[in-house]
Amino acid sequence: MSLPRRKDPADLRSARWFAPDDLRSFGHRSRLMQLGYSEADFMGKPVIGILNTWSELNACHAHFRERAQDVKRGIFQAGGFAVELPSLSVDESFTKPTSMLYRNMLAMEVEENIRSHPLDGVVLMGGCDKTTPGLVMGAITAGVPVIYLPAGPMLRGNYAGRVLGSGSDAWKYWDERRAGNVSDAEWQGLQGGIARSAGVCMTMGTASTMTAIADAMGLTLPGASSIPAVDSGHQRMGADCGRRIVDMVWEDLTPDRIVTAAAVRNAAIVAMATGCSTNAVVHLIAMARRAGVELSLDDLDALGRVTPLIANVRPSGKDYLMEDFFHAGGLRALMAQLRDRLDLDCLTVTGRTMGENLEGAVVWNEDVIRPLSNPVYAEGSLAVLRGNLCPDGAVIKPAACDPKFHIHEGPALVFDSYPAMKAAIDDETLDVTPDTVLVLRNAGPLGGPGMPEWGMLPIPKALIKQGYRDMLRISDARMSGTSYGACVLHVAPESFIGGPLALLKTGDLVRMDLPARRLDMLVSEEELARRRTDWTPPQPHFERGWGWMFSRHVTQADKGCDFDFLERGFGRAAGEPDI
Ligand code: FES
Numbered sequence: 018m019s020l021p022r023r024k025d026p027a028d029l030r031s032a033r034w035f036a037p038d039d040l041r042s043f044g045h046r047s048r049l050m051q052l053g054y055s056e057a058d059f060m061g062k063p064v065i066g067i068l069n070t071w072s073e074l075n076a077c078h079a080h081f082r083e084r085a086q087d088v089k090r091g092i093f094q095a096g097g098f099a100v101e102l103p104s105l106s107v108d109e110s111f112t113k114p115t116s117m118l119y120r121n122m123l124a125m126e127v128e129e130n131i132r133s134h135p136l137d138g139v140v141l142m143g144g145c146d147k148t149t150p151g152l153v154m155g156a157i158t159a160g161v162p163v164i165y166l167p168a169g170p171m172l173r174g175n176y177a178g179r180v181l182g183s184g185s186d187a188w189k190y191w192d193e194r195r196a197g198n199v200s201d202a203e204w205q206g207l208q209g210g211i212a213r214s215a216g217v218c219m220t221m222g223t224a225s226t227m228t229a230i231a232d233a234m235g236l237t238l239p240g241a242s243s244i245p246a247v248d249s250g251h252q253r254m255g256a257d258c259g260r261r262i263v264d265m266v267w268e269d270l271t272p273d274r275i276v277t278a279a280a281v282r283n284a285a286i287v288a289m290a291t292g293c294s295t296n297a298v299v300h301l302i303a304m305a306r307r308a309g310v311e312l313s314l315d316d317l318d319a320l321g322r323v324t325p326l327i328a329n330v331r332p333s334g335k336d337y338l339m340e341d342f343f344h345a346g347g348l349r350a351l352m353a354q355l356r357d358r359l360d361l362d363c364l365t366v367t368g369r370t371m372g373e374n375l376e377g378a379v380v381w382n383e384d385v386i387r388p389l390s391n392p393v394y395a396e397g398s399l400a401v402l403r404g405n406l407c408p409d410g411a412v413i414k415p416a417a418c419d420p421k422f423h424i425h426e427g428p429a430l431v432f433d434s435y436p437a438m439k440a441a442i443d444d445e446t447l448d449v450t451p452d453t454v455l456v457l458r459n460a461g462p463l464g465g466p467g468m469p470e471w472g473m474l475p476i477p478k479a480l481i482k483q484g485y486r487d488m489l490r491i492s493d494a495r496m497s498g499t500s501y502g503a504c505v506l507h508v509a510p511e512s513f514i515g516g517p518l519a520l521l522k523t524g525d526l527v528r529m530d531l532p533a534r535r536l537d538m539l540v541s542e543e544e545l546a547r548r549r550t551d552w553t554p555p556q557p558h559f560e561r562g563w564g565w566m567f568s569r570h571v572t573q574a575d576k577g578c579d580f581d582f583l584e585r586g587f588g589r590a591a592g593e594p595d596i
């Protein structure tokens with residue numbers, strides 16, 4: 018099946034800029050000629066924006082300048098006119114306090130970049146964690162045809178014959194170093210071997226989870242999310258994106274025809290089956306809401322309970338990395354295992370249905386992509402907890418935590434800030450036992466600020482030295498998708514705005530019952546009421562600029578942390594430029 022052509026050159030959005038015989042259009046045409054193009058290059062052709070999140074402080078996108086050339090090759094071949102525009106890079110590695118503070122800035126920039134410019138279609142180039150949701154959120158709102166080009170994972174890490182996984186092995190060896198088991202020379206070797214090429218983190222961290230979600234939603238070419246960044250297939254995929262977006266413009270294949278409730282559900286199922294990053298919860302909800310699809314934490318918990326985890330990729334899986342996943346058949350092969358659970362009629366950027374895209378997908382290695390009959394875990398990518406500590410929900414990744422914590426009760430050790438925790442955690446006289454529940458608060462969307470990835474709270478050195486590597490930890494922060502452990506995250510409402518986590522005191526008993534999806538502090542209602550009266554809100558972090566705006570408009574984790582005024586349904590939609 019292919020889609021009928023719906024547009025002629027006169028209907029192109031860009032025709033508004035270039036076609037009229039008036040002074041403004043004269044200016045637009047003459048400025049493209051200033052760039053060395055002739056009318057034959059652009060008149061009557063779909064103008065395709067390549068929104069490129071390249072930056073020299075985003076190592077994950079180091080190949081994007083070259084990749085944009087592959088995309089252009091495809092666009093010109095298919096009879097389109099390509100223009101490359103920079104987009105905010107939102108790099109995960111260098112941005113302080115957290116890249117999450119800027120996901121919505123990218124989304125706003127994308128929306129306005131598209132709205133204000135003569136673009137008929139867009140290729141979105143992203144991959145490093147927040148870039149996928151940022152680009153997709155903005156593009157959904159902007160409403161022109163888009164295709165997502167995922168950066169692809171970097172090569173496997175390697176040091177001294179050991180395979181290294183992004184993030185996960187950094188945490189693991191850091192704990193060993195704190196225990197005195199890793200020499201300076203080994204630490205240097207690990208540092209040089211853990212990130213060997215362009216591309217995103219090659220564990221199933223936030224980046225690979227989010228690009229898989231974009232793929233499963235139908236926003237990428239089929240299976241594009243699994244292709245390693247430096248594989249020549251990635252270049253070919255780039256050119257294919259360029260060729261395809263031109264046809265998508267003629268077909269008027271806009272995101273609202275693709276990102277439907279069924280496509281969001283498909284994406285959520287696939288996320289669960291990959292052992293997704295907990296960050297997926299926040300981003301998936303935010304993207305869905307942009308498309309007018311209500312997705313709740315409870316919907317995700319319900320899917321988490323029934324979806325087997327079949328991607329044996331770290332950190333939830335045991336042995337493999339994204340490169341292995343690609344060679345085992347990649348996302349198409351994984352989705353083919355889930356055929357019976359997915360809505361195969363969803364339309365995708367190919368102009369075909371998801372079912373058609375999955376035809377012929379083969380699993381080449383059943384240890385990496387497991388059959389449903391032999392999952393890594395029968396359920397448990399994500400679970401949502403509720404209780405008097407988190408009335409609006411909290412998230413945990415059961416598959417990544419020691420099962421002995423699934424039902425756990427212990428005394429809280431509460432830190433009010435990350436620096437306070439950092440200062441105390443290596444004090445070997447710290448009053449902790451393996452049963453202690455470590456708590457960090459003021460780390461949510463407003464408190465962090467930006468809900469930093471602090472949620473895999475460090476195990477106190479006193480316990481590390483005794484050989485412990487996991488304990489129950491609770492925060493209103495997020496954690497990296499490459500993290501692991503018994504970490505309860507995204508506690509909502511957050512403590513900074515007076516959520517119940519703000520009322521917890523060191524020594525209070527905390528109880529988690531994962532099978533019952535409960536998280537409670539065992540403190541009486543009267544006592545909590547007293548503490549609530551005594552609570553004073555902390556000083557705001559920002560009194561000007563972006564942070565001020567962020568603090569006023571960001572929603573809580575259970576609503577996706579979008580800005581209230583950017584959500585679908587807020588106010589009248591922006592119109593086309595009228596001058
Ligand atoms: Fe970019 Fe992990 S730092 S994907």
Ligand code: MG
Pocket residue numbers: 109146218222223224497498499
């Ligand atoms: Mg990450």
